[in-house]
Amino acid sequence: MVIAVNEIAPSDAMFPADEYRDRIGKTRMKMAESNADVLLIDCVEHMVYLFGYAPPAAIYQAVLLPLDGEPVGVVRALDASMFREQSWVRDVVLFADHEDPVAVLSAEVKRRGWSKAQFAIELDSHFLPVRRFMQLQAALPDVSFIDFSQVLWEMRLIKSEREISMMREVSRIADAGMMAAVEAAGEGVSERDCAAALYASVIREGADSMRSALISAGARSDSLHGRLGAHLLRRGDVLHVESIPLYRGYGARLMRSSVIGGPPPDLARAAEIMLAAQEAQFAAMRPGRRASDVDAIVRDSIVEAGLRKTYENFTGYTLGFIGLPKTSDFTRAFLPGSDWLLEEGMVFHMYTYAAGIAFSDTVLITRSGSERLTKTERKLFVR
Known part of the structure; x- marks a missing residue:
């Protein structure tokens, strides 16, 4: 299920829009240097840093950031209201607890025409263990995965x-x-x-x-x-x-x-x-x-x-x-x-x-x- 939240401004935003724009701009520069078309973010620290959303760790959630265009949140339906309160992201795919979030994410990748894209992923993310990564590879066999480890950790060293x-x-x-x-x-x-x-x-x-x-x-x-x-x-x-x-x-x-x-x-x-x-x-x-x-x-x-x-x-x-x-x-x-x-x-x-x-x-x-x-x-x- 895809919903637009354009009309809903985040009521619990940690930082103003200009700070997020600056972070996204720097991240996209790093993506371009790596020849990445899309960045998969599932690490909590970086979900917060780029999108303002601090997801509970119970069930896998992620945001897809394309080199051009708006990011897409893949969010547990139970947490939809919290996502709207915290995040500036306007395009959200919700999944129910009986659904497999990796399958939902993979289907959305295909629906948006990214099934043959160059995907940057953080191999050092605690939320992308080997089994989940292998599941992604199997679901997206034509995607080329690029290691984006440490990039955002390094970016976050200098505090605003x-x-x-x-x-x-x-x-x-x-x-x-x-x-x-x-x-x-x-x-x-x-x-x-x-x-x-x-x-x-x-x-x-x-x-x-x-x-x-x-x-x-x-x-x-x-x-x-x-x-x-x-x-x-x-x-x-x-x-x-x-x-x-x-x-x-x-x-x-x-x-x-x-x-x-x-x-x-x-x-x-x-x-x-x-x-x-x-x-x-x-x-x-x-x-x-x-x-x-x-x-x-x-x-x-x-x-x-x-x-x-x-x-x-x-x-x-x-x-x-x-x-x-x-x-x-x-x-x-x-x-x-x-x-x-x-x-x-x-x-x-x-x-x-x-x-x-x-x-x-x-x-x-x-x-x-x-x-x-x-x-x-x-x-x-x-x-």
């Missing part, structure tokens, strides 16, 4: 002014959640109570109803991605909190550690070294700097101070819009071999951990340096 405004807002929410968790902590308090305080705060402040925190305490405080437990805080415990709310899909991240009753001297010293190393790293972050040089500032300082024998993880990675099933974006990451340059408009989660404590912030690359978007005081908190 409107996107930066979103990042500022979600950073504000992350700060509020962090302080709510820290202020809830104390002897006899469950780590779950700290998580509840954070979640309540970020939801009140405007966060999406998604995962908003990673919290662990006591002997598990260095389990940065550990499952939330029911540990009751005791004197000497470390409470690890990572505030990770989303605001309309855009995420900020922020880590702080709190010590119940106060830190021993060695932990206080570790915190001072880690915070100083990060401050030096932030100061070095500016357009044109090589990522490996920025990375080495924290990595080398922590190892040389004896806080860790080895340092295998990133010291930072890309932030922006993130959609399920992904939880992090490593299009750019800070490692010893990272031979890429920082550019104005990039946003990163910069972090370090050692000795059972962790610190991190959301950092924007500006024209002349960097700006810390998360504003929570940089210290080892005592509760």
